Amino acid sequence: MIPVASSNLPLTVRVGGLDFAVRASAARSTFGITIERDGDLVLRAPADAELSALVDWARARAAWVYRKLADKDRLVATPVTKQFLSGEGFDLLGRHYRLRLGDEPEVQLRDGWLRMSRESAEAGRGAEELIAWYRQEALHWLPARIEPWAAKMAARPRQLDVRDLGYRWGSLGKGERLNLHWAIMQLSPSLIDYVIVHELAHVDEPNHTTRFWAAVRRVLPDYDQRKSRLSEAGTSLWIPASVRRIHD
Structure with missing residues (x-):
């Protein structure tokens, strides 16, 4: 979802040492955080949201994001592999x-x-x-x-x-x-x-x-x-x- 033209939000923002891409949409009424498969962080917001409110909301959830990123690193580092041989x-x-x-x-x-x-x-x-x-x-x-x-x-x-x-x-x-x-x-x-x-x-x-x-x-x-x-x-x-x- 690309930022809408009427939004005054920046395309990126840094909160609590974390870099987020910002995606604004007139269809949204709440804030949200997405952790993409490659680890990129996306903040989703209503098009008319105030930057200060978005930053405060994201800052309150920074610890959660760090935990999820740590989980992701742990899981990606230890993939389970299988061989398609009898007995697997x-x-x-x-x-x-x-x-x-x-x-x-x-x-x-x-x-x-x-x-x-x-x-x-x-x-x-x-x-x-x-x-x-x-x-x-x-x-x-x-x-x-x-x-x-x-x-x-x-x-x-x-x-x-x-x-x-x-x-x-x-x-x-x-x-x-x-x-x-x-x-x-x-x-x-x-x-x-x-x-x-x-x-x-x-x-x-x-x-x-x-x-x-x-x-x-x-x-x-x-x-x-x-x-x-x-x-x-x-x-x-x-x-x-x-x-x-x-x-x-």
Whole structure:
């Protein structure tokens, strides 16, 4: 989103030793911070916002940004790599399965083994096909998992999309579209529940305000423990090309 012509905000600003690009939009009514995949920081603001108010808001969140950048550096520095050979391990819903190469036409979980075509693995298509399988499993499994949480929170997303979200587990897109990272299917169901609840809470509250966390706590009283466990679990997930995530 490019700065609009009517905005008096600068294109960049330095706050608390951090350099931010500024993106102003007439469509926004609140401030926001985005940490891009390459580590660049973006401050998003209403077009008519005062610079002093934006700087004060960002300064109050500088410690949070430093923590997230530290998490990102830690996760990127220790990517999990996998070889597409028989015996390699992959996770689904918190359970560990060994890979077995054979003549299967497509990836499938059968008889306790994660099965894949030897031809695909040897041709270098293993990662691509496994990601497609995780996505397919997610689209099959997630709707029934989301439904009871959506009912409890009176926050029903209108659409579900499962894809690569970079450093984020999930996001709430335009039209209340719930976006979830395909890699969450490696997590245990209790941690996936936290991701779901977190994103559903954004239906009524786009920012991480006291009201937002209260909505999360109402349905997940132990959300803080789950959030901590999720942060640790993220370091052990397989996400190719060193694409790691940090949750906002």
